[in-house]
Amino acid sequence: MVLASENVAEKLTAKPIWVKGVGWCTETPNLETKDWTKAVYTRLAADMAYKNARIHNPWKEIDFAEIHDLFAYKELQHMEALRLCEYGEAGKLTEEGITAQNGEFPVNPSGGLLGMGYGLEASGTQKLLEVVLQVRGEAGTRQISDAEIGLAQTWRGIPTGTGVIAVLSN
Numbered sequence: 001m002v003l004a005s006e007n008v009a010e011k012l013t014a015k016p017i018w019v020k021g022v023g024w025c026t027e028t029p030n031l032e033t034k035d036w037t038k039a040v041y042t043r044l045a046a047d048m049a050y051k052n053a054r055i056h057n058p059w060k061e062i063d064f065a066e067i068h069d070l071f072a073y074k075e076l077q078h079m080e081a082l083r084l085c086e087y088g089e090a091g092k093l094t095e096e097g098i099t100a101q102n103g104e105f106p107v108n109p110s111g112g113l114l115g116m117g118y119g120l121e122a123s124g125t126q127k128l129l130e131v132v133l134q135v136r137g138e139a140g141t142r143q144i145s146d147a148e149i150g151l152a153q154t155w156r157g158i159p160t161g162t163g164v165i166a167v168l169s170n
Contacts, residue, residue: 001125001132015136020149020167021053027161034161039074041163042081042153049151049165050083058083058151062167064106064134064144065151066127070113078153079107082165101144109134109142124154124164135170 002012009016025044028034046058055061065084069075076090084105085093093099099107110116110130119126131150133139139147149169156162 001129015170017132017135017168017170020169021049021051021055022164022166023048023050023052024164025162027163029160038087039077039081039155039161039163041161042078042155042165043083045163045165046082046153049167053167055167059085059105062105062149062151063147064109064131065153066110066112066130067107067151067153068113068123068127068155069108070118070123070155072114074155075107075112078155081163082151082153101142106144109139109144111142121156124152127152127154128166128168131166131168135168 004012023045025041025048027041050056050058065082067075067078067082076094079085079090079093079099080087098104101109108115110126113123116126130139131152134144134147135150137143137147149167152166152168154164
């Protein structure tokens, strides 16, 4: 991946991918005041990214998401914080297959960090690369049909709660 201006990107490739929106947030580092039930950092970062990308309904306007899932519950918590569903609904959507690779809203077609391995601080780059490959139609056996807009989300926990979101399109 190469991040470049529009003019340079169009000279480098016939299939550029565009950054539509980016958001980030660092929540309180105080463990005593942190809301452990919700990913507040992701909610605030998502609001920023969606505003930049002019996304009003992420479930309908985004085709798939690559979500940080170092721990199994974090995928569900991040889905809810990304406004892909209401709080408490992520588990049900997953059980019903809606977030499967061939589901209505695929989540982690790469297999996620639990499937691919944890790349420490480079995990966000892995998420971003998967979105680029999907949107370019180059994800091989993981390819989602008609993937045009994707979301990459990453997180870093203790001592802070920091989240970053990028919305990319072809």
